[in-house]
Amino acid sequence: MKYSKVNSAYVSGFEVKPIIVEVDINSKATQQVFKIVGMPNTAILESQKRVYSAIRNTGFTFPNGNVTVNLAPSNIKKQGTHFDLPIAISILLASKQINYDISNYYIFGEIGLNGEIRGIPGITLLLLELSHKDKEAKFIIPKENEEESLFIENNEVYVIENLIDVLKIFNSEENENFKANPQNVNYENKNNSLDFSDIKGQFFAKRAAEIAAAGFHNLLMKGSPGSGKTMIARRIPTILPEMTREEIIESTKIYSIYGYLNKIINKRPFRAPHHSASTASIIGGGSDSKPGEVSLANNGVLFLDEFPEFRTDVIEALRQPMEDGIVTISRAKLITTYPAKFMLVAAQNPCPCGYYGDPEHECTCSLNQITNYNKRVSGPVYDRIDIRINVPRVKIDEMFNNVQGEKSEKIKERVEKASMIQIKRQGNLNGKLSQKEIKKYIILDDNVENFLKDAAKKFKLTGRGINRVLKVSRTIADLKNNVNITVEDIAEAFQFRGNSNI
Numbered sequence: 430m431k432y433s434k435v436n437s438a439y440v441s442g443f444e445v446k447p448i449i450v451e452v453d454i455n456s457k458a459t460q461q462v463f464k465i466v467g468m469p470n471t472a473i474l475e476s477q478k479r480v481y482s483a484i485r486n487t488g489f490t491f492p493n494g495n496v497t498v499n500l501a502p503s504n505i506k507k508q509g510t511h512f513d514l515p516i517a518i519s520i521l522l523a524s525k526q527i528n529y530d531i532s533n534y535y536i537f538g539e540i541g542l543n544g545e546i547r548g549i550p551g552i553t554l555l556l557l558e559l560s561h562k563d564k565e566a567k568f569i570i571p572k573e574n575e576e577e578s579l580f581i582e583n584n585e586v587y588v589i590e591n592l593i594d595v596l597k598i599f600n601s602e603e604n605e606n607f608k609a610n611p612q613n614v615n616y617e618n619k620n621n622s623l624d625f626s627d628i629k630g631q632f633f634a635k636r637a638a639e640i641a642a643a644g645f646h647n648l649l650m651k652g653s654p655g656s657g658k659t660m661i662a663r664r665i666p667t668i669l670p671e672m673t674r675e676e677i678i679e680s681t682k683i684y685s686i687y688g689y690l691n692k693i694i695n696k697r698p699f700r701a702p703h704h705s706a707s708t709a710s711i712i713g714g715g716s717d718s719k720p721g722e723v724s725l726a727n728n729g730v731l732f733l734d735e736f737p738e739f740r741t742d743v744i745e746a747l748r749q750p751m752e753d754g755i756v757t758i759s760r761a762k763l764i765t766t767y768p769a770k771f772m773l774v775a776a777q778n779p780c781p782c783g784y785y786g787d788p789e790h791e792c793t794c795s796l797n798q799i800t801n802y803n804k805r806v807s808g809p810v811y812d813r814i815d816i817r818i819n820v821p822r823v824k825i826d827e828m829f830n831n832v833q834g835e836k837s838e839k840i841k842e843r844v845e846k847a848s849m850i851q852i853k854r855q856g857n858l859n860g861k862l863s864q865k866e867i868k869k870y871i872i873l874d875d876n877v878e879n880f881l882k883d884a885a886k887k888f889k890l891t892g893r894g895i896n897r898v899l900k901v902s903r904t905i906a907d908l909k910n911n912v913n914i915t916v917e918d919i920a921e922a923f924q925f926r927g928n929s930n931i
Contacts, residue, residue, distance in 0.1 A: 433522035444767025458495035467500030487544035514538035548573025553685035644904030653818030698729030817927035
């Protein structure tokens with residue numbers, strides 16, 4: 430009997446499912462047949478040609494007869510080119526061309542016609558999940574994915590560039606040369622050149638950005654073109670707290686699934702999709718249920734410029750991830766859940782021409798156009814945005830003022846201190862507190878509570894709106910290092926609720 434099996438796995442959404450690659454060779458068959466079964470997709474079926482050529486072109490012999498490959502369990506649809514390498518190795522084992530005990534190895538890699546092993550997406554998630562489940566597991570992965578083994582501490586990871594390298598891994602004199610040694614990590618680090626000191630004036634807007642960053646609150650800026658909304662938004666990542674190890678791993682997993690090789694996300698992501706983007710690209714989905722922008726922005730900022738210009742279905746689809754911090758994508762045979770703990774920063778003009786309320790430019794829009802433009806974003810979506818401000822045009826004198834504004838580094842110090850207070854108190858940032866957590870951790874004395882009630886009635890706040898004010902006021906108090914929320918904190922939080930039409 431010529432039979433072998435090799436361990437592998439594949440990514441299904443944000444989960445890892447172990448797969449056994451079985452090979453049976455019937456050398457007595459009169460015809461040469463090479464078949465892959467077990468619900469493979471087109472990319473896996475095409476691996477027949479790649480594996481056949483790779484085996485022959487690296488000095489091995491493709492066995493004669495009937496070669497059957499089964500991807501077990503057979504009731505799950507598989508996809509991805511990373512099954513090429515385990516299929517090739519399993520064939521070589523079954524045909525007795527190599528003879529090693531690889532029962533505790535997990536193998537991944539796309540294979541070229543010349544036996545070259547190419548990088549694949551999802552390695553970070555595969556390695557982390559499998560090493561967590563099996564402390565004795567060893568891995569063989571493409572050299573191109575070497576940096577993604579950075580987080581693996583106790584399991585052995587081997588990297589190869591060619592099919593023939595597999596033989597050397599099991600040679601005690603050579604295998605040390607193939608152990609992963611991540612050194613040239615490609616960090617996601619785009620914001621180093623940006624600084625809040627670049628922004629002239631806009632003290633109220635910068636204060637709002639600081640509070641939003643300290644509590645991870647959603648932020649909407651509304652103002653005429655050129656008022657500095659985008660400048661402020663792009664500098665928010667520079668004042669956010671440093672990512673924790675857990676956040677780095679979580680975000681790196683998402684980028685790995687999406688298809689980025691060797692990209693370690695150790696800086697807060699900043700995603701700014703164009704307003705013509707589809708629901709699938711923003712929320713996630715498609716035929717392969719890939720993560721969307723809300724997940725790529727996980728632990729960072731999702732910036733939506735020209736907010737009302739986004740499609741209505743896209744804007745409405747943001748409601749669930751904004752509230753829950755996750756996004757669930759349902760397909761006929763697959764339900765996938767991705768993390769989506771992003772900080773929404775949105776910017777918009779007050780009207781289609783952009784100059785409604787601008788003292789320097791006359792608005793050319795009719796009242797009906799202005800009303801319809803602002804109605805493109807529904808009340809429930811606006812209600813989920815904690816901080817909503819108007820950003821006026823910067824005065825000419827301020828533009829030419831040589832006084833340098835406060836640097837991001839200084840603002841970041843205050844933000845980090847406030848964030849640490851929140852994590853120590855409740856294990857979470859204020860902007861992400863649930864209804865139950867708000868009642869538990871945000872306690873008001875009678876005087877402050879009465880002030881909040883009167884203000885909530887005056888401004889006709891919804892229950893969600895009151896919770897937003899409470900969370901923002903809690904962050905304001907934390908920035909002051911105050912244990913209790915004061916009337917002044919509540920009053921300032923109301924200033925960031927904007928006027929009635931936003």
